[in-house]
Structure formats: C-alpha cells, structure tokens
Amino acid sequence: MDKVFVKGLRVDAYIGVYDWEHEQTQPLFLDLTMAWDQTAAGGSDALSDALDYDTLSKAVVALIQARPRQLIETVAAEVAQLILTEFNVASVTVRVEKPQAVAAANTVGVEITRSRA
Numbered sequence: 001m002d003k004v005f006v007k008g009l010r011v012d013a014y015i016g017v018y019d020w021e022h023e024q025t026q027p028l029f030l031d032l033t034m035a036w037d038q039t040a041a042g043g044s045d046a047l048s049d050a051l052d053y054d055t056l057s058k059a060v061v062a063l064i065q066a067r068p069r070q071l072i073e074t075v076a077a078e079v080a081q082l083i084l085t086e087f088n089v090a091s092v093t094v095r096v097e098k099p100q101a102v103a104a105a106n107t108v109g110v111e112i113t114r115s116r117a
C-alpha cells in the first residue's frame with residue numbers, strides 16, 4: 001500500500017503525570033504514516049485527490065494543544081482516531097517522542113498502528 005507521512009512534527013504541549021509538567025509545556029515530536037492510495041492524485045495532479053499532509057498536521061497540532069494529558073499513550077490513541085475518522089485513512093502508524101522526559105536518554109516514546117474497523 002502507498003503511504004503519506006509526516007516526520008518530526010513538533011507540538012509544544014502540557015503533557016505528563018507530574019505536577020511540574022502541568023505548569024509548563026514540553027515538546028513532543030510525532031511521526032505519522034498513513035496508508036493512502038496515490039493512484040488518483042498521481043494521475044490528476046489535484047490536491048483534492050491527495051491526503052493533504054498540511055491540513056492533517058494542523059489538525060493534529062490543534063487536537064494535542066486543546067487540553068492537557070498525562071500519558072503520551074493517550075496522545076497517540078487520540079491522534080490515530082482523528083486521522084482514521086476525519087481523513088478517511090484506512091490505517092495509520094503514530095509515533096510520539098518526548099525527548100525531555102528521561103534525562104539520560106536521547107528520547108523516549110510510544111508507537112501504535114491502528115486501522116478502521
């Protein structure tokens with residue numbers, strides 16, 4: 001299956017379980033990979049046939065910044081659900097990295113793959 005992807009999408013968010021994390025934003029970095037048949041867009045050269053990664057990225061940022069969350073698992077699950085339902089995508093992989101979470105690590109994170117029922 002063809003894919004559309006967004007890599008390293010930065011979202012400054014209130015995210016975490018500890019009190020200090022509720023008082024300041026931290027950066028999250030998202031990689032999004034969507035199954036999307038490119039046949040129509042590749043033939044028509046029309047954005048209306050493509051999965052618009054710009055609109056999708058803005059919707060993901062707005063969702064994450066709409067309210068604080070404790071776990072990056074929740075972010076991943078809600079982002080996957082948004083992409084499946086609002087963008088007519090059959091399958092999506094969402095990776096969420098929280099690089100400031102563990103001082104001794106370059107980054108930590110979660111990755112999930114979800115498909116429309």
Ligand SMILES: Nc1nc2c(c(=O)[nH]1)N=C([C@H](O)[C@@H](O)CO)CN2
Nearest residue numbers: 015016017018070071072073101102
């Ligand atoms: N699996 C997870 N473990 C932890 C999370 C998380 O979101 N998922 N969050 C924290 C804290 O918020 C941490 O990031 C603060 O440094 C701890 N473990």
